[in-house]
Amino acid sequence: MDLNPIGMPRHAAAMHRGFLLAVLSHDHRFAKRIVEEARRRRLEVVHVHSREDIPLTAKAVIMKRGEFPGITADRVVEAEATQSPASVVDKAIEKAFMIEKVAKALVAVDPGKKTGLAYYADNVLLRTETLYDYDVLAEHVADFFRNHPESVHHVVMGAGAPIYREHLTKSLLSKMPDLREENIFTVPEGNSTRLARGRDELAAAVIHRMWSRGVKRS
Numbered sequence: 023m024d025l026n027p028i029g030m031p032r033h034a035a036a037m038h039r040g041f042l043l044a045v046l047s048h049d050h051r052f053a054k055r056i057v058e059e060a061r062r063r064r065l066e067v068v069h070v071h072s073r074e075d076i077p078l079t080a081k082a083v084i085m086k087r088g089e090f091p092g093i094t095a096d097r098v099v100e101a102e103a104t105q106s107p108a109s110v111v112d113k114a115i116e117k118a119f120m121i122e123k124v125a126k127a128l129v130a131v132d133p134g135k136k137t138g139l140a141y142y143a144d145n146v147l148l149r150t151e152t153l154y155d156y157d158v159l160a161e162h163v164a165d166f167f168r169n170h171p172e173s174v175h176h177v178v179m180g181a182g183a184p185i186y187r188e189h190l191t192k193s194l195l196s197k198m199p200d201l202r203e204e205n206i207f208t209v210p211e212g213n214s215t216r217l218a219r220g221r222d223e224l225a226a227a228v229i230h231r232m233w234s235r236g237v238k239r240s
Contacts, residue, residue, distance in 0.1 A: 101113075108149065138150065143170070
């Protein structure tokens with residue numbers, strides 16, 4: 023996976039330029055949470071109130087489950103009000119990329135006091151984030167894996183910052199009893215920080231690139 027000059031995988035940077043997401047709902051609180059999550063990812067998003075207002079250029083449409091019965095399409099994602107906005111937008115991106123079944127749900131991690139994360143459905147980058155709290159981090163990863171119950175779950179960590187890495191591994195395993203330690207891998211970080219220009223979440227994307235290219239793992 024090639025990186026553009028700011029360290030973002032090229033397909034993800036292209037998606038930010040051309041990805042339009044529509045949220046169809048009369049529930050303003052539900053729609054607001056989805057819109058805020060999409061904008062956090064720098065995605066273009068519109069909130070509409072009727073089927074007729076859905077832009078033809080929308081790559082995916084998110085609806086609150088049961089609110090608009092009879093509307094079915096390949097690009098539609100029905101979501102529960104209780105779902106995390108991150109998991110809903112993830113599914114919308116997967117729909118846009120025509121991923122019906124995710125074989126591998128993977129989280130790449132750049133460990134440290136500030137921890138960068140990159141979330142992948144197979145080889146499609148869904149989102150990135152930087153977190154400081156390991157309990158919050160473990161819950162975000164657990165939510166991502168819960169959203170992909172039939173997928174193989176992998177965590178790939180950079181080999182640097184061993185104290186932080188060990189602490190993080192313990193947090194993940196305690197939060198997710200079904201996550202096996204043998205599915206947590208480490209890879210040399212190499213020049214990940216330099217390539218990402220110091221941005222932790224992009225360093226995680228670089229670590230995923232090293233993983234996908236078969237850099238020696240442990």
